[in-house]
Amino acid sequence: MATSHLATLIEALRRLPGVGVKSAQRMAFHLLQHDREGASRLAQALAAAVEHVRHCERCHTFSDTPLCDTCADPSRDARQLCVVETPADQAALERSGGYKGQYFVLMGRLSPLDGIGTRDLGVQALMRRAGDGQVQEVILALSFTAEGDVTAHVLSQALRAIQGPDGTPLQVTRLARGVPAGSELEYVDLSTIAHALVDRR
Amino acid sequence: MATSHLATLIEALRRLPGVGVKSAQRMAFHLLQHDREGASRLAQALAAAVEHVRHCERCHTFSDTPLCDTCADPSRDARQLCVVETPADQAALERSGGYKGQYFVLMGRLSPLDGIGTRDLGVQALMRRAGDGQVQEVILALSFTAEGDVTAHVLSQALRAIQGPDGTPLQVTRLARGVPAGSELEYVDLSTIAHALVDRR
Ligand SMILES: [Zn+2]
Ligand SMILES: [Zn+2]
Numbered sequence: 001m002a003t004s005h006l007a008t009l010i011e012a013l014r015r016l017p018g019v020g021v022k023s024a025q026r027m028a029f030h031l032l033q034h035d036r037e038g039a040s041r042l043a044q045a046l047a048a049a050v051e052h053v054r055h056c057e058r059c060h061t062f063s064d065t066p067l068c069d070t071c072a073d074p075s076r077d078a079r080q081l082c083v084v085e086t087p088a089d090q091a092a093l094e095r096s097g098g099y100k101g102q103y104f105v106l107m108g109r110l111s112p113l114d115g116i117g118t119r120d121l122g123v124q125a126l127m128r129r130a131g132d133g134q135v136q137e138v139i140l141a142l143s144f145t146a147e148g149d150v151t152a153h154v155l156s157q158a159l160r161a162i163q164g165p166d167g168t169p170l171q172v173t174r175l176a177r178g179v180p181a182g183s184e185l186e187y188v189d190l191s192t193i194a195h196a197l198v199d200r201r
Numbered sequence: 202m203a204t205s206h207l208a209t210l211i212e213a214l215r216r217l218p219g220v221g222v223k224s225a226q227r228m229a230f231h232l233l234q235h236d237r238e239g240a241s242r243l244a245q246a247l248a249a250a251v252e253h254v255r256h257c258e259r260c261h262t263f264s265d266t267p268l269c270d271t272c273a274d275p276s277r278d279a280r281q282l283c284v285v286e287t288p289a290d291q292a293a294l295e296r297s298g299g300y301k302g303q304y305f306v307l308m309g310r311l312s313p314l315d316g317i318g319t320r321d322l323g324v325q326a327l328m329r330r331a332g333d334g335q336v337q338e339v340i341l342a343l344s345f346t347a348e349g350d351v352t353a354h355v356l357s358q359a360l361r362a363i364q365g366p367d368g369t370p371l372q373v374t375r376l377a378r379g380v381p382a383g384s385e386l387e388y389v390d391l392s393t394i395a396h397a398l399v400d401r402r
Pocket of ligand 2: 257262271272
């Protein structure tokens with residue numbers, strides 16, 4: 001139990017979200033007893049990710065390159081910009097097959113109680129991105145939770161002040177409330193997401 | 202989402218026990234967004250543990266050195282040998298303060314359904330350890346589960362054939378059933394463990 005490398009490993013595993021001391025022990029024992037190759041692979045994957053994964057300059061999602069694959073794809077509709085909270089939410093929208101525009105990934109949502117404000121979410125970067133002269137519509141694909149609603153409200157207020165291509169205001173929409181209230185977007189089934197995209201208002 | 206280093210990291214995290222694809226995503230996003238230092242630390246801890254953590258030659262627990270601290274401690278009673286399933290179980294016994302002898306850590310328990318037999322648990326090594334001419338009593342501190350009961354039965358059968366210091370058979374005991382049946386030892390409260398140690402039969 002008291003070997004220092006094992007104790008250090010358990011302590012390091014506890015920094016993972018949702019992992020307490022018992023889970024960390026189990027993980028460490030499992031890796032050392034049954035899956036040292038998995039442990040080495042995880043060590044390498046962590047080091048490589050820390051070294052190489054940065055944020056896309058345009059949409060802020062994780063990317064190995066300055067511009068992510070989606071932003072660099074000329075076949076995507078530059079007139080639509082979909083704002084999501086996380087890369088997992090973006091992936092869920094992509095799997096729904098209902099959207100062909102561009103994205104902006106907030107990497108979180110406004111949460112005054114946790115001290116997450118507009119600066120932490122890169123709202124200024126979103127304003128610049130939405131005002132590029134090509135974007136006509138911004139779709140707020142945020143969770144229908146209290147924090148998601150606050151985020152949507154703040155963003156739509158700010159976005160409506162931005163001018164679109166013809167000097168007209170940006171159109172700001174939100175996913176239709178076909179998405180069950182109180183749920184996290186990434187857990188919603190794909191047909192519901194596709195439906196909510198069509199019904200956006 | 203589709204950056205290759207991120208995908209590799211998520212895949213590597215999924216090899217941790219109890220971690221599905223959603224948890225792995227959350228862990229990866231959390232580390233890359235909020236705790237890159239924690240990610241680097243975990244990478245180093247994993248690599249160091251894989252390189253340095255071996256098994257103690259005498260008791261089989263994890264150890265950075267050939268002999269673990271407990272086995273190397275001359276103040277421990279060499280006449281008692283306590284057999285546990287995991288280092289976590291050993292730690293629980295130590296915290297109960299009711300035991301001052303030596304240990305043997307099986308690193309598992311017999312589980313025919315999972316293909317874990319006597320060879321996987323190093324039962325031969327336990328027989329050699331118990332027959333060192335100093336051990337008089339072997340205490341089987343195994344979980345009171347079906348698998349723990351099978352393990353205890355098989356081990357006590359084998360251990361009773363081994364001679365103690367005076368040519369007399371080893372005394373083989375098991376923790377008293379003060380431990381709630383069906384429970385994992387590491388989750389039992391300490392006073393119950395201490396009580397069960399006194400009442401061993
Ligand atoms: Zn991008
Ligand atoms: Zn030892």
